[in-house]
Amino acid sequence: MKNTFSFTKFVESLGCHLKIGFHWSAVSPDNKIVVVTIWDDQLNNEEYVLIPEGSPKWMSFAGGKELRKHVPIALSEGVETLGILCHAEDPNAIPRRRAYYDEKSLLVLRLEKRGDQVIALVTGEITPEIAAKGSVFNHVSQRKSAINDLETIPEGTKIPERLKTEGHAFMRNRMVRDYVIRRANGKCEYCGVLGFLMQNNRRYIEVHHIIGLGNNGPDTINNVVGLCPSHHREAHFGLAAGELNQHMQAKVNAINLVLRSIS
Numbered sequence: 001m002k003n004t005f006s007f008t009k010f011v012e013s014l015g016c017h018l019k020i021g022f023h024w025s026a027v028s029p030d031n032k033i034v035v036v037t038i039w040d041d042q043l044n045n046e047e048y049v050l051i052p053e054g055s056p057k058w059m060s061f062a063g064g065k066e067l068r069k070h071v072p073i074a075l076s077e078g079v080e081t082l083g084i085l086c087h088a089e090d091p092n093a094i095p096r097r098r099a100y101y102d103e104k105s106l107l108v109l110r111l112e113k114r115g116d117q118v119i120a121l122v123t124g125e126i127t128p129e130i131a132a133k134g135s136v137f138n139h140v141s142q143r144k145s146a147i148n149d150l151e152t153i154p155e156g157t158k159i160p161e162r163l164k165t166e167g168h169a170f171m172r173n174r175m176v177r178d179y180v181i182r183r184a185n186g187k188c189e190y191c192g193v194l195g196f197l198m199q200n201n202r203r204y205i206e207v208h209h210i211i212g213l214g215n216n217g218p219d220t221i222n223n224v225v226g227l228c229p230s231h232h233r234e235a236h237f238g239l240a241a242g243e244l245n246q247h248m249q250a251k252v253n254a255i256n257l258v259l260r261s262i263s
Helices: 007-012 062-075 128-134 173-185 229-236 241-262
Strands: 025-027 034-037 047-051 082-088 098-100 108-113 119-126 207-211 225-226
Touching: 007 082, 007 098, 007 128, 025 062, 034 062, 034 108, 047 062, 062 108, 062 229, 082 119, 119 128, 173 207, 173 225, 225 229, 225 241, 229 241
Parallel strands: 034 082
Antiparallel strands: 025 034, 047 119, 082 098, 082 108, 108 119, 207 225
């Protein structure tokens, strides 16, 4: 899918200047409008983690630093915060690149602090044409999301368009992965639930880096845990992911300590 305008020009049409490069937010000269990128795959039940706990690697990039400067402005009274829904070329790339963005509607956001996190709550949507006139609050309409618009059945695409993606990946140590799967022995090392049986008659378990490789975490058995799919997703996207990963680290340390004592 191709957009009519470049992302930079689209943001400028809303009265905000976006710096060139990996930047995901912008603010108007009078500090009355803040525009932020909202990645579609990370929007959960109309909530989006704008500033996460801790300091993930992407926050060290220029775009992350710029976002930290813009969020306090967006939290100020009387400021209109708008989100542009973007689709990533590769969701696993750091930093991400946009494949395309929604140029027909903008998300109207209300920001909320939850401890160290800043959450963006989607309160509605608005057209770019109206937003460019600076009259957002009086023209907000209900967001037609997949959750609350069940009457509209999408047809989908019979032959999906192929997107060329570019990015970087980490080379993982296969021996570490295999060791952790053997150590888990078919059970989630966090909750103890059995993985489902695969066609090779083995139990399905996923491996998770407690400190992500993108955050300079080591690829060692002390930093890798075998998880059920549910806890693996929660460890990445859960509201309490930071605390959950701390508990996982404690469990892995205890497991490895026992195994070393009997080896």
